[in-house]
Amino acid sequence: MKVLVSVKRVVDYNVRIQVKSDGSGVVTDGVKFSMNPFDEIAMEEAVRLREKGKVTEIVAVTIGGAKNEETLRSALAFGADRAIHIKEEGEVQPLTAAKAFAAVLKKEGAQLFLCGKQAIDDDANQTGQMVASLLDIAQATFASKVEVDGAKAQITREIDAGLETLEVDLPAVVSVDLRLNEPRYLKLPDIMKAKKKPIETIGLGDVGVTAEAGTKTVKVSPPPARAKGVMVKTVDELVAALKSKGLV
Amino acid sequence: MSKILVIAEHSDGKLNAGVAKAVAAAQKIGGEIAVAVLAADGAAVAAQAAKLDGVAKVVVVNNAANAYPIAAVLAPQIAELAAGYTHVLFPGTTFGKDLAPRVAAKLNVQQVSDIMAVHAPNQFDRPIYAGNAITTVEAAAGTVVATVRQASFNAVGEGGSAAVETVSVSAALPSHTRFVKIEAQKSARPDLQAASRVVSGGRALGSSENFKVIYDFADKIGAGVGASRAAVDSGYVPNDMQVGQTGKIIAPELYFAIGISGAIQHLAGIKDARTIVAINKDPEAPIFEVADIGLVGDLFTVVPELQGKL
Ligand SMILES: Cc1cc2nc3c(=O)[nH]c(=O)nc-3n(C[C@H](O)[C@H](O)[C@H](O)COP(=O)(O)OP(=O)(O)OC[C@H]3O[C@@H](n4cnc5c(N)ncnc54)[C@H](O)[C@@H]3O)c2cc1C
Ligand SMILES: Nc1ncnc2c1ncn2[C@@H]1O[C@H](COP(=O)(O)O)[C@@H](O)[C@H]1O
Numbered sequence: 069m070k071v072l073v074s075v076k077r078v079v080d081y082n083v084r085i086q087v088k089s090d091g092s093g094v095v096t097d098g099v100k101f102s103m104n105p106f107d108e109i110a111m112e113e114a115v116r117l118r119e120k121g122k123v124t125e126i127v128a129v130t131i132g133g134a135k136n137e138e139t140l141r142s143a144l145a146f147g148a149d150r151a152i153h154i155k156e157e158g159e160v161q162p163l164t165a166a167k168a169f170a171a172v173l174k175k176e177g178a179q180l181f182l183c184g185k186q187a188i189d190d191d192a193n194q195t196g197q198m199v200a201s202l203l204d205i206a207q208a209t210f211a212s213k214v215e216v217d218g219a220k221a222q223i224t225r226e227i228d229a230g231l232e233t234l235e236v237d238l239p240a241v242v243s244v245d246l247r248l249n250e251p252r253y254l255k256l257p258d259i260m261k262a263k264k265k266p267i268e269t270i271g272l273g274d275v276g277v278t279a280e281a282g283t284k285t286v287k288v289s290p291p292p293a294r295a296k297g298v299m300v301k302t303v304d305e306l307v308a309a310l311k312s313k314g315l316v
Numbered sequence: 317m318s319k320i321l322v323i324a325e326h327s328d329g330k331l332n333a334g335v336a337k338a339v340a341a342a343q344k345i346g347g348e349i350a351v352a353v354l355a356a357d358g359a360a361v362a363a364q365a366a367k368l369d370g371v372a373k374v375v376v377v378n379n380a381a382n383a384y385p386i387a388a389v390l391a392p393q394i395a396e397l398a399a400g401y402t403h404v405l406f407p408g409t410t411f412g413k414d415l416a417p418r419v420a421a422k423l424n425v426q427q428v429s430d431i432m433a434v435h436a437p438n439q440f441d442r443p444i445y446a447g448n449a450i451t452t453v454e455a456a457a458g459t460v461v462a463t464v465r466q467a468s469f470n471a472v473g474e475g476g477s478a479a480v481e482t483v484s485v486s487a488a489l490p491s492h493t494r495f496v497k498i499e500a501q502k503s504a505r506p507d508l509q510a511a512s513r514v515v516s517g518g519r520a521l522g523s524s525e526n527f528k529v530i531y532d533f534a535d536k537i538g539a540g541v542g543a544s545r546a547a548v549d550s551g552y553v554p555n556d557m558q559v560g561q562t563g564k565i566i567a568p569e570l571y572f573a574i575g576i577s578g579a580i581q582h583l584a585g586i587k588d589a590r591t592i593v594a595i596n597k598d599p600e601a602p603i604f605e606v607a608d609i610g611l612v613g614d615l616f617t618v619v620p621e622l623q624g625k626l
Contacts, residue, residue: 084580085445094449162417163426191444191561192429197387197417206388206492209414212555222496226555227410228509228564229327233496234386240492246562247549282426286439286452291587297608303621306593309609315570315591316537316626 069216069238070125071114072178073148074169075107077132077139078189091287103139106184108146109244112251113214114182115147122216123180125149129172131165133157137267144262145254153269161282162190164272166198171275173199178239180221185210185243196243206236209243318347318437320403321375323394324365325385325411326355331364333510334407336471338464342405343370343472344434350375351478352397354390356383358482366478374480384495387415392487395422398459402437408463408565420461427461428453432468446561446584466509467567467588501554503541505531508557511540514568514589516559519546520575520597520615527552529616530574533623542566544576560585575615578603595619 079085080100087094103111117123128143130136131154140151154168173181181200186193200207212231213224216238225232226245272279300306310316320342325332335351342349350373351365358376365374375397381389394415398404404419406412408430420427433441438455440462455462508514515537517530527547534541542559543552559566561581567588574595576582583606586592594607597614604610611618 079445081581085448087449094445161426163421163424166421186562188561189445191446192427193413194417194420194427194429197414198421200388201391201418201421204490206490207414207418208493209387210410225410227414227498228556230498230500230554230556232498235494235496237492246545247555280426280456282456283428284454284456286454288444288449288451291443291447291450294592294606295608297592297604297606297610299604299610299612301611303611303613303618303625306609306611306622307625310570310593310626313591 069123069180070127070176070178071117071123071180071182072127072129072169072173072176073107073110073114073143074181074183074195075111075128075130075139075143076104076184076187077101077130077136078104078187081105081188087288087290091289093288101135103142104184104187106186106244106246108251109246109248110182110184111143111146111148112249113244116249117214117216118147127152127176127178129154129169131156131160131168140267141262142254144265145258146252148265150265151267153267154272154275155269156272156279158279160279162192162194163198163282164277164279166195166202167277168272168275169195169199170202171277173203173239180216180238181241183241183243185245196241200241206240208234208236208240210245211242212245212247214242214248318345318402319400320345320347320349320405321398321401322349322351322405323412323415324351324353324361325407325409326353326361329360331361332407332409332411333471333507334409334412334466335365336368337466337469338405338407339368339370339472340469341431341434341464342403345403345437347402347437348372352377352394354379354382354393356380362480366480367474367476369472369474369476371476371478374478376480376482377485378482381489385411386493386495387418388493389489390415391418391422392489393485394419396485396487397483398423401459403460403462406463408465412463416461416463423459423461425458425461426456428455429463430465431462432465446580447587448580465565467565501556505534506538506540508540508542508559508564509566512569513537513539514542514566515539515572515574516542516544516576517547517552517574518544518576519550521547521552524552529619533619536623537626544582573603573607574619576603577601578606
């Protein structure tokens with residue numbers, strides 16, 4: 069069985085992002101980028117499924133500019149067999165990305181599409197669900213456990229009420245949550261090997277998709293600042309502070 | 317004029333509290349508001365939805381396939397119901413986040429996730445980068461499909477009496493997704509997302525036994541209990557207690573962060589808390605940068621002492 073894993077290049081999760089003073093976006097010059105942390109988990113899961121003998125081929129896919137090649141190289145170092153780079157320098161919104169992934173999934177005949185539950189830049193949490201919807205196939209979002217059994221899979225999902233288990237027929241889309249696994253640390257030999265693995269570069273047009281205008285960004289602003297707090301030295305002072313604010 | 321369809325989340329015959337918040341967002345958009353209830357038998361839920369202020373109509377789809385909410389089953393029905401509506405809103409819960417994009421794709425529109433303010437019927441604020449930036453966006457022409465950030469809107473009141481109408485839909489429903497089971501955490505404590513006071517513990521607790529310090533204090537002040545991701549990952553508490561970018565976004569009057577460092581992903585979940593109190597033994601912990609009241613100390617001595625003095 070073949071699995072397709074989407075990997076997005078995003079501002080590293082440790083970066084304290086700054087909003088540009090003209091409100092046009094956030095500062096990305098000189099900022100560290102990495103693979104979306106959820107996508108690392110998706111890659112790790114694909115590799116574990118192969119280690120369990122459930123998966124025979126792992127294909128990584130990304131949409132973005134020239135620098136996304138780094139993200140694909142990381143995916144290849146994780147263990148993807150090959151990668152597809154859908155080159156697009158402009159903004160790509162979730163529905164557009166989903167249309168492209170749906171086309172690739174179909175063309176590749178992959179049985180499983182693994183993606184992150186959300187990209188930590190746009191925090192959209194949409195793409196996987198849209199891929200499943202476009203193809204009318206099953207989806208299981210926010211997965212914390214994935215068990216593939218022949219043409220079916222059992223997925224445990226992290227939902228507000230607790231843990232839910234679904235059974236889906238393959239092909240299916242699974243969006244992964246943080247507790248699914250802990251991604252391995254990439255080792256130098258794997259990183260070296262990844263350099264030799266093939267990356268196929270195509271355009272959105274090659275999968276029959278045009279980047280739509282979609283949602284327009286009017287402006288980006290910093291979140292409202294909180295008023296400066298006070299430090300208290302003792303529990304008594306804390307109790308007094310809470311009382312003076314009428315909180316207890 | 318806008319015609320807004322709010323999708324009702326419910327379980328065990330009870331309307332989810334997030335629906336009244338989505339209706340509040342719908343009121344900000346302005347126009348005629350309907351609530352859709354998809355259930356095996358939606359009568360009880362519809363009666364609750366009909367009471368929400370501002371709701372003009374409740375539409376009910378009864379179908380055994382809707383006994384348990386499965387996005388792939390609900391989405392084609394909602395896409396069909398959406399005809400004639402300018403907006404389809406979902407509560408920004410895991411239910412809404414799972415389902416809304418599936419509907420948006422069916423309607424061939426981009427979705428607006430997590431709206432936190434309404435400027436115009438098609439212009440909204442939403443958080444990006446874990447809430448470290450707020451973007452104002454304008455939805456394209458076509459149906460506006462959006463999820464409503466729970467911490468940003470106050471639930472509407474329950475003085476209404478909307479008409480309830482049962483409708484049927486013809487959409488073909490898939491059978492590729494089957495519900496197996498749910499392991500719900502039943503707790504007698506106030507619900508994390510609705511509680512006016514929340515006490516959260518972090519990695520510093522060190523074990524699930526030690527988390528008793530947090531529970532005892534929370535019970536003393538009638539608070540809901542939350543946790544950092546580290547505490548959940550370490551197995552001290554179940555996943556549904558996680559607060560943050562990828563957990564629950566909450567807006568209590570009073571929030572206690574105890575033994576939590578204050579990573580940006582955690583702060584993303586508590587930005588709307590009215591008063592944040594931090595207890596941490598490290599004076600340099602980033603949580604103190606956002607806390608309204610900070611106390612440096614060992615939680616295992618400070619918290620029981622505080623509990624005794626309140
Ligand atoms: C994509 C992504 C999403 C994430 N989403 C979330 C999320 O939704 N929610 C979330 O919380 N995290 C999230 N995280 C994780 C986050 O980055 C932090 O790792 C996590 O919040 C740390 O938890 P903590 O503060 O409990 O642990 P630590 O960072 O280890 O902090 C423990 C704190 O306890 C203090 N301490 C230790 N002993 C004592 C004592 N005896 N008394 C008092 N203080 C003590 C220490 O000084 C320290 O500040 C996410 C991470 C990623 C990459
Ligand atoms: N441009 C992209 N390139 C690669 N993967 C993407 C892209 N956009 C979205 N994804 C995938 O979809 C997931 C959810 O993204 P989002 O819906 O934007 O929050 C991400 O974790 C990625 O796996």
